Amino acid sequence: MGKIRIFSAKKIITMNPNQPETTHVAVREGRILSTGTLEELAIWDDYTLDETFHNKILIPGLVEGHAHVMAGALWRHVYCGYFDRADPDGNMWQGSKTIADVIELLQVAESKLKYPALPLAGWQFDPIYMDNQRVTRSDLDQVSATRPVGVLHASGHILNVNSKALELADLLRPGINHPGIPLDKDGLPTGELYGPDAIGPVSKYVGFDRASMEGDADALRAFGKICVRSGVTTITDLAARITEESVDKMLEVTEHPTFPARIVPLRIFMGASAKDTIDLVLSLKERSTDQLRLGRIKAVADGSIQGFSARMRWPGYFNGAPNGLWYTLPEQLGELYRLALANGVQVHTHTNGDEATEMALDTLAPALNEVPSVDHRFTLQHCQLADAAQFRRMRNMKMCVNLFANHHFYWGDEHYRLTVGPERARRMNACRTALEMGVPMAIHSDAPITPLAPLFTAWCAVNRLTLSGRVQGDGEKISIQDALYAITLGAAYTLHLDGEIGSVEIGKKADFAVLEQDPIDIGGANIKDIEIWGTVQGGRVFQAKKL
Amino acid sequence: MGKIRIFSAKKIITMNPNQPETTHVAVREGRILSTGTLEELAIWDDYTLDETFHNKILIPGLVEGHAHVMAGALWRHVYCGYFDRADPDGNMWQGSKTIADVIELLQVAESKLKYPALPLAGWQFDPIYMDNQRVTRSDLDQVSATRPVGVLHASGHILNVNSKALELADLLRPGINHPGIPLDKDGLPTGELYGPDAIGPVSKYVGFDRASMEGDADALRAFGKICVRSGVTTITDLAARITEESVDKMLEVTEHPTFPARIVPLRIFMGASAKDTIDLVLSLKERSTDQLRLGRIKAVADGSIQGFSARMRWPGYFNGAPNGLWYTLPEQLGELYRLALANGVQVHTHTNGDEATEMALDTLAPALNEVPSVDHRFTLQHCQLADAAQFRRMRNMKMCVNLFANHHFYWGDEHYRLTVGPERARRMNACRTALEMGVPMAIHSDAPITPLAPLFTAWCAVNRLTLSGRVQGDGEKISIQDALYAITLGAAYTLHLDGEIGSVEIGKKADFAVLEQDPIDIGGANIKDIEIWGTVQGGRVFQAKKL
Amino acid sequence: MNLAGLGIPVTVLSGYLGAGKTTLVNHLLRNADGQKLAVLVNEFGALPIDKDLIEAADDEVISIAGGCICCSFGSDLSAALSQLSAMNQPIDHILIEASGVARPEAIMWSVGLVSGVLPDGIVILADAETIQKAARDKYMSDTILAQLQAADLLILNKIDLVTEEEVRVTSSWLALQNENAPIIPITYGKVERDIVLGHCVQRIYAKGAHQDAAGPSTLTLLPKHNIDVLELAQTLAKDYPNIARAKGFATNKSGEKILIQVVGSRYSTSIVSKELPDGIVCLGLGETLRKRHFKRLLHLLKI
């Protein structure tokens, strides 16, 4: 039996209604032995008092229910985003405000590369904030004419490459006939690649190899560091191409004593039959550890709204774009649901458009009738356009939802004027309706699509401000308390982990986010500005500054 | 793609919490393209601005979840009711306050009939308000001695006929031995016929043929007109004897461009086996159109409270009358429920007495355990005497309820002093309990049993006044908002249509009730007095005055 | 048998679900012996006619071997009865198979309002094994007891499934529910056609007074004078519980020819205009009917 360590804090917000606030928490064997006053805790046994947090606020370790290890992987490339952002090691990267900034940033990075054949890649480039100026291969040829260079947009749906990259991919030739590859006056591609079909054949030449896009050991380690900086102690990898082999590596990384996060990878349903996928995750599940929770599946029903590939019900896209794409057939999804229910495997389903949500509901309902399950917690991920009637159906089917609250801020203005129009933009990610209809709810960042930062995500759900400063959907705002619940117990519930994490309670994991300010006192408008000192995960202290 | 028409209104109450009130709604292809300010709507595409409603209030088209096409059919006969009422064509019929009034009314109607053999029928006669004076064949012989004459009471359970009608039915003879057919001193029937068994053999001779009682094309058209006058855009025909053949006619009528209502007929479970009934509605379902929604079943467990044929739990009827009648065996109901659940067919069940409600619950529970269904929305119709424990069971079984709010007004005093006594009279149609126990709820008129007028029904649920002016069951009153919800989304939910109708939201049907006054401003005591200009149904404008 | 122009006799058959109504109906159809039966059903469940008996079926009417038919009366019994009585096909008897929720006496009242048909009797079927439990059912108890109380004849089916002692106990219990109706114990729905349908009267003409070898115990009374017909009918109905049925003609003191019908404890008399020989056939239960049991009766008839 390990020794007891009692942490004191200025305030501990427990999310446990029996004792909403306290000042001390006793930890043993990585778990919470008890919370209360020092006097109450002292009677357990001998202890060490740790006063590191005496002037900090402790809250339950935050839970990110929808992110990707890629959020760690991308930092091996050059950050070209518009907003300032800290990398996993805590270096602050200034936002690039112009195309020239981006080119300069890449030139500096290029000058540091050793071998001439090494590719150079940038990411999170967002010309939406630069009057949507286009970038062609001649722009990137300024960075290098000899090594392949590519810059991935924040949306993930556009890649700009230089001439060398095109040449390597055998695309610097006339006669290319692809709607995602615009041609210049000279009949050669401009270097702009639109959509995964066009990006696919080139991305690997500029450095976006499989490891970059899906994560490897280094990426996982970087991912862990980002978690500490954002107060996250449990996080999903929501569309992992896990195999029996890749799990070895993940186990090695996550079991390391300094790895600071509990990873919940969901195997993506793609490229294998429902049965093979279930068999795989059932076998992976057995290999789960405290720090690596395997055995769940992620299915994808449609694409994205801003990419116009989400499936929309009438009247479709506001700008008249044709309806989006199905990524999985209803029949295949139905087979997956039935087999998963029969095998006690949880499935999360990506739906963005409201038609995709409807299809998922229409598909799960008969599966549940056939294979009843009292507590399946099948979760719709994103589910951005669901209306009240759909939330009622989710409640009736005991489903959960994980809404993409960050979308308001980053794309809310685009949704308003381009993709779905004012009315649906106001109801997007309808947190309040979800709660009022009784659907267990979480909110997420989809990192790296938007930065991992649950307190920022909470701020989005509380304020519903768009980048231009408009409140979009006043009726869907939720309270600070509801938002804090969503990023702790709410997200834990969607993973069947609310019995282990999400609140500061006896027996749960000793997972805390360590804050410099009190999220309740600071007020809804300022939650995003709270400074995060670091985390405690499984009783181990991780200070962001010292990673 | 059709043209956009934008309606302006003084105020649009949307029932959508994201945007509870607005001023404009854009309509395309019969559906709501968007709601909001004119500026927001204008950016969709070219539009026509329609200012017909600039000084009116729009609310979602009202949904009547329990009515019968017979409400349209009866107007082909003489209205003999106590209250003033408008017929489908808008002519106001003055209420008959005395027996003499009724006789005179019938005499006038008789004088206009051409052929001597034509029958003459009156309806909605209610001697409850005339000291319960009896009417015999000699009274009606004053109307005609040569043609058959009949007057149906408002309850539908008593028919008065003249001598000629008895003669045609071969009942004007001595030796009749039937408890529903009282005899005069001369040994011949008095002309009063009590109960369906006694009414049955005579009704057809006075003009209450099948078409009158169940509806035909003309009745359906009249029904549609009544809908417009009461703000209703979707309505059930709750005990239809639909066949493959009769659907042809219904389709023809409802598909006509000027037909103003969406009809939801529920096939009655009577005279055919559960399996045959399910097979029939499954085949009918395929023929559904936007305006005619087929594929649901109505079962009947018991009779009526005021007719003493409802099944009561202990202590039974207040006046000591013996317990009522079962209309369907529990075993047959159970078979229907199981087959319906297995085939995804929705069943609504008429229960009036609390024993009937208990039987339906006892029957559905094992069926649901055997054939689980996550979102069946099986609904109890009337369910007037359910207590809190029964509502809790309904919630647990995910059932819905449609309560007969109008009963308070029309029979509340009778229930108090005669049928169920004070305590149960106060809990009848327990709207508040239903909502507090979490049972999705609608309220209804059962037209033609009481007049179709959802705003009046809402008034009944809000005020719970009896005809004598007493508040009966103060604790079961609900708010105006809850009542408005019940007659829009609440009723839509019981029909699985809350995703299509019941609120003014993007994508839903362009169905509105057009009101002269604001139901919120006017206050609960006056909702029933709101003037109804007409409706918009599927984007088509129907002005009551111009029908 | 449209006896003497008085209308087709109508028997109402009821009993709770599982009592054996369908088996009994099929037994009667199989043993119709030249009688043309019409079966009216208000069925929620499966069609109650064995498939091998069905000759043809359209939406309305199912034709059955031997000229019998079956049709559904839905919600309009009067119309169905009127149609049957007006059919070209001669019908000897109408059997209404009422649903388990039916009030048989109400059905019989309705029958009484229709011209061309004649109420005969209410026959209620009970399963010897289950009737007492069924009569305690949470929901159906009062309905089942009311049906038993409405019976003119009670048929206790499936007695082979219980002991003789149990038959006695159940019979006593049934007699408590309805002290007037004779109780007829049977197995497999095999009840004597004559007992249910009362087509015994023609025997008067066919064979005179005698005892059949098979069939129920029969006794034919042959009044030799004009008698008090009403008193005779009452006596047969009330004082001889072992007479299940009696049917025949007698001449009353005013010289009018009267049809007597007795079904259990129900009796009716009707004036008949035709000239027919006097004679009343009685069908007995249990022990053989013998003249010595009928002393008061014989006295009454001055036989």
Next chain:
Amino acid sequence: MNLAGLGIPVTVLSGYLGAGKTTLVNHLLRNADGQKLAVLVNEFGALPIDKDLIEAADDEVISIAGGCICCSFGSDLSAALSQLSAMNQPIDHILIEASGVARPEAIMWSVGLVSGVLPDGIVILADAETIQKAARDKYMSDTILAQLQAADLLILNKIDLVTEEEVRVTSSWLALQNENAPIIPITYGKVERDIVLGHCVQRIYAKGAHQDAAGPSTLTLLPKHNIDVLELAQTLAKDYPNIARAKGFATNKSGEKILIQVVGSRYSTSIVSKELPDGIVCLGLGETLRKRHFKRLLHLLKI
């Protein structure tokens, strides 16, 4: 058949779930007739290869009798195609079996970006019994219609399950959805290999111009002069709807050797560096192709 070094021809096969894609693929593999096929699948469901055809299987590649192979392209089609074209094993044709949600034209665009392979045609399969209902499906309607519209050849499968009249009606409906693609009615997935894969051109060398006994109606055009090759290709694709495929070589007016490929209404021409004899093989639908049907063509070719 890596014709004249232009790359391995790639056919995209698609159609909604249940149209019969798997049966058709297996039929082609069974009747490969010495051709080495590679089948690329992006399968969510069961493996689409009949077990008896499989010779060996590892995680990546399934070897099939007759030197054919099958592999899954997962999410990276380009990589899979590159690998295939670089394999030691010579491959004559690549068939991509696309999933039911696929946009076949998008797949073909991607094929067009890969060196070493050559877009051939998009073949869409439809079930004669279900296609019209499937095309009204609440969710899949627009996807299915888009697939039909993307077709160069439409194969109407399972025509044995419907009447001739229904085949006519369904064919007309298909023609409304895609007015350019020839419609090929078949049963049990049994389509002529040459029609799907277009391996007819070697006949020029093997047998010269003649009519096969079995197989689709064939006509071989042998231009005797340098001609306007583009006009020839266009004419074959647009003006002769009963030509499902045409493939072969001709010499253009500048003296360059040109490969002509026609799949339904899609055509392509490519300059070939090798020296090959001229000749174009046409595969017909329905009635026998005869030279007299091709007057304008013959005039063009100056034959």
